Amino acid sequence: MxxxxxxxxxxxxxxxxxxxxxxxxxxxxLNVTQTAISHQIRRLEGELGVRLFLRLKDGLALTDEGRAYxxxxxxxxxxxxxxxxxxxxxVHDSALTVSTLVSFASKWLLPRLxxxxxAYPNIDVRVSxxxxxxxxxxxxxxxxxxxxxxxxxxxxxxWLMSDEVFPVCSPKLLVGPNALKAPGDLTHHTLLxxxxxxxxxxxxxxxxxxxxxxLAEGSRLTFDLAMMAVQAAIDGLGICIGRxxxxxEDLKAGxxxxxxxxxxxxxxxxYLVTPVETAHSKKVExxxxxxxxxxxxxxxxxxxxLD
Numbered sequence: 001m002x003x004x005x006x007x008x009x010x011x012x013x014x015x016x017x018x019x020x021x022x023x024x025x026x027x028x029x030l031n032v033t034q035t036a037i038s039h040q041i042r043r044l045e046g047e048l049g050v051r052l053f054l055r056l057k058d059g060l061a062l063t064d065e066g067r068a069y070x071x072x073x074x075x076x077x078x079x080x081x082x083x084x085x086x087x088x089x090x091v092h093d094s095a096l097t098v099s100t101l102v103s104f105a106s107k108w109l110l111p112r113l114x115x116x117x118x119a120y121p122n123i124d125v126r127v128s129x130x131x132x133x134x135x136x137x138x139x140x141x142x143x144x145x146x147x148x149x150x151x152x153x154x155x156x157x158x159w160l161m162s163d164e165v166f167p168v169c170s171p172k173l174l175v176g177p178n179a180l181k182a183p184g185d186l187t188h189h190t191l192l193x194x195x196x197x198x199x200x201x202x203x204x205x206x207x208x209x210x211x212x213x214x215l216a217e218g219s220r221l222t223f224d225l226a227m228m229a230v231q232a233a234i235d236g237l238g239i240c241i242g243r244x245x246x247x248x249e250d251l252k253a254g255x256x257x258x259x260x261x262x263x264x265x266x267x268x269x270x271y272l273v274t275p276v277e278t279a280h281s282k283k284v285e286x287x288x289x290x291x292x293x294x295x296x297x298x299x300x301x302x303x304x305x306l307d
Contacts, residue, residue: 010044013037014052015077018070021060029276031154081277096283097126100145103226104270105129107246109145116290123283136275143284144273145291147197152271156279158288161245161295162269165201168242168256169233180239180259183209190238191220192229197268201241209262230256245270270295 016026017037027034045052052066062070100109105127113125128134134144136155150157169189173180178188183206193202193216202216221238223229226246233240234255240247242256243266250256272288 006044006047007040010040010047011073012077013040014044014066015070015073017041017053017060018062018066019074023060028153084277094122095124095126096287097128097140097142098145098287099128099130099134099141099143101147102129103230103246104145104147106227107230107249111249112294115294116287119290120283120286123286125287142274142278142281143287146271146273148268148271150269150271152273154276156274156276157271158273158292160270160272160291163243163245163266164263165198165205165241165243165266166258166263167205167239167260168230168247168251168258169239170236171254171257172236173239174257174259183211183260183262186211186215186239187218189219191216191218192232192238192240193220193222194226194229194241195222195224198226198241198243201243205241205262205264208264209260 012030013026013036016029017023020026020029023034023037023041027037030037041053050065050069051063052069054061054063098109106129109127113127116123116125128141133146134141136144145160146152146157150159167186169180173189178185180186180189186206191202193199199222202220203213206213206215219238221229221232223232226243229240230242230246230250232238233242234250239259240256242258244263247256251258272291274284274288278284
């Protein structure tokens with residue numbers, strides 16, 4: 001009579017904990033609590049009637065039985081991951097759905113996407129632009145481009161690039177009676193800014209430029225989306241505190257100019273974020289490699305840190 005297969009959750013907890021030799025790391029990898037890992041492994045040990053771990057004062061150790069069991073369990077999960085990846089690749093290989101911020105999609109990703117399509121004509125890219133945080137567990141999203149520190153629990157995050165922060169404006173604001181010639185001239189203009197994570201950009205830049213922070217509290221317009229603030233600057237409505245990711249193309253095209261040399265380097269960045277279980281699918285790896293290659297341009301060396 002064939003032996004009954006024990007709890008799959010218990011086997012997953014055992015494989016991860018034995019690989020990391022840590023219940024804490026296993027909990028982080030499987031996106032559960034450390035207590036849940038401990039309970040799952042105790043249940044597995046009860047099902048098997050065998051102790052798998054020694055709980056020591058200075059950490060974990062596998063019992064003789066645990067050491068004998070681990071290679072087979074690890075191999076089984078490796079095969080499961082591989083055959084699942086192969087299945088998903090064969091079923092969904094033609095479509096790659098990427099979630100990203102509306103402004104990033106409009107100002108950075110879409111102008112460059114043609115080169116990915118030329119390199120991978122068999123992959124149908126679908127861009128889902130939103131300001132909301134995507135939930136991979138609900139399905140439908142293969143990868144996301146997020147902005148932050150890169151610390152998203154249970155997900156693989158590949159760093160892409162950081163931003164430089166500096167004022168930009170329409171070329172026409174460099175001429176006339178209130179022409180921008182020095183940072184102090186900003187007092188004669190409306191300051192354009194974006195709410196959310198970057199709402200303090202003007203204050204930080206003004207401080208680095210030796211200007212009073214009260215300048216950022218004068219005439220200003222605030223937008224929810226960076227692309228709206230950038231367009232307002234192009235239209236001559238004021239001076240936008242720009243981030244390089246969102247303004248570089250408009251600077252190259254002459255729609256915007258950077259009136260001052262000072263640029264600050266942000267400690268936040270853009271990351272490609274993917275679920276661990278599908279991070280190595282062929283289409284995601286292709287998109288990751290293309291993204292990293294596309295963001296390899298060297299940062300300007302003469303920058304100041306925002307921290």
